[in-house]
Amino acid sequence: MAGLVGEFEVKLDAKGRFLFPSGLRKQISPASIRDFMLNKGFEDCLTLYPLPEWEKVSAKLSKMNLFVPKNRMFYRLFHQGAKLVSLDNAGRVDVTFGGGGHSREIFKHLNEKGRLIVFDQDPDAAANAWSAPNFTFIPANFEFLHNHLRLNGIKQVDGILADLGVSSHQFDEESRGFSIRTDAPLDMRMNQNGAVSAATIVNEFEEQELSDLLRKYGELPNARRIAGDILRARSSRKIKTTGQLMEALAGCAPKFKDHKFFAQVFQAIRIEVNREMEALEKFLEQTSEVIRPGGRLVVMSYHSLEDRLVKNYMKRGSLDGEISKDFFGNVLKPFTEINRHPIVPSEQELEENTRSRSAKLRIAERNG
Numbered sequence: 001m002a003g004l005v006g007e008f009e010v011k012l013d014a015k016g017r018f019l020f021p022s023g024l025r026k027q028i029s030p031a032s033i034r035d036f037m038l039n040k041g042f043e044d045c046l047t048l049y050p051l052p053e054w055e056k057v058s059a060k061l062s063k064m065n066l067f068v069p070k071n072r073m074f075y076r077l078f079h080q081g082a083k084l085v086s087l088d089n090a091g092r093v094d095v096t097f098g099g100g101g102h103s104r105e106i107f108k109h110l111n112e113k114g115r116l117i118v119f120d121q122d123p124d125a126a127a128n129a130w131s132a133p134n135f136t137f138i139p140a141n142f143e144f145l146h147n148h149l150r151l152n153g154i155k156q157v158d159g160i161l162a163d164l165g166v167s168s169h170q171f172d173e174e175s176r177g178f179s180i181r182t183d184a185p186l187d188m189r190m191n192q193n194g195a196v197s198a199a200t201i202v203n204e205f206e207e208q209e210l211s212d213l214l215r216k217y218g219e220l221p222n223a224r225r226i227a228g229d230i231l232r233a234r235s236s237r238k239i240k241t242t243g244q245l246m247e248a249l250a251g252c253a254p255k256f257k258d259h260k261f262f263a264q265v266f267q268a269i270r271i272e273v274n275r276e277m278e279a280l281e282k283f284l285e286q287t288s289e290v291i292r293p294g295g296r297l298v299v300m301s302y303h304s305l306e307d308r309l310v311k312n313y314m315k316r317g318s319l320d321g322e323i324s325k326d327f328f329g330n331v332l333k334p335f336t337e338i339n340r341h342p343i344v345p346s347e348q349e350l351e352e353n354t355r356s357r358s359a360k361l362r363i364a365e366r367n368g
Helices: 051-061 069-079 101-108 123-128 142-151 168-172 198-204 207-218 223-236 242-248 258-274 276-290 304-316 347-352
Strands: 017-019 035-040 046-050 083-086 092-094 116-119 135-138 157-163 291-301 335-337 360-366
Touching: 035 051, 046 051, 101 116, 101 157, 116 142, 123 168, 142 157, 142 276, 157 276, 198 207, 198 223, 198 258, 207 223, 207 258, 223 242, 242 258, 258 276, 276 291, 276 304, 291 304, 304 335, 304 360
Parallel strands: 116 135, 157 291
Antiparallel strands: 017 092, 035 046, 035 083, 291 360, 335 360
């Protein structure tokens, strides 16, 4: 069959689905095809391929010389974020973009006395908020949890869900500079009003400072060499974009493992820009005060540094993993783990959402 042709504007319904355009449905041959690959296109568009057509195009692309940087970049762009979707009986496609997804599901299950308070420091997140008497959006980092709850007349809550790291919107918004897929400004600020950007760190930090953060937050063994290459590159011109940074570090990237390498570099810089570990520590230390006995703390983390802090706090009651005991030898800790081992994505979820591959979910209950 030939590829589908045409440009159509679609709207999402309340469940995040859109109606398959009739102009495209008429082109499907045979009509029994119901599986498609959905991916991010150029600008604010989505691209939709019938599965057989996607497989043909993907097979052709795999024959390109991937040792050529521009070919490798195009191959990544084409496949990154692609998702298999199927038409339901009403001809709708379920697309989960994120941006308030967890909150909306929680809100649906509140009783008449329930209230939902959400935090997000990214101004873009405000667009996903909605208006309701028992819903409050707080445009702030969760490290200020206690203060903002008090300002809203709340002393304790029944539960907290923290979804750490970068949102899908932030990764997909090319101008934010979080992704290694495109050449974008070196920004990486979750809060666009923040004074320090990735460009600040890359161009102004001393070599030792760069080496330390790359080793600590990126867990990169060759951190000193990477820092040295950054200094040599910026001595001739200011490093302004993600592409220029990757170009400067091309000599440090391991063969066939360059994707992981650059992801680690970006992670380290992003954590430093947003003070992510410091904010997480402050947040965790406040949870024992704001969650009432019997309440739940649920945290989704996406890399080992985050998960280690969460694990230590839930399991041992301290951020560094040190155990304190009372006179009788009982461990002093504010929470008891519900799941001794983290919950990880199933194979089905990994197929549906590749970005969930590193996610770990931990749950703990506040002790009385």
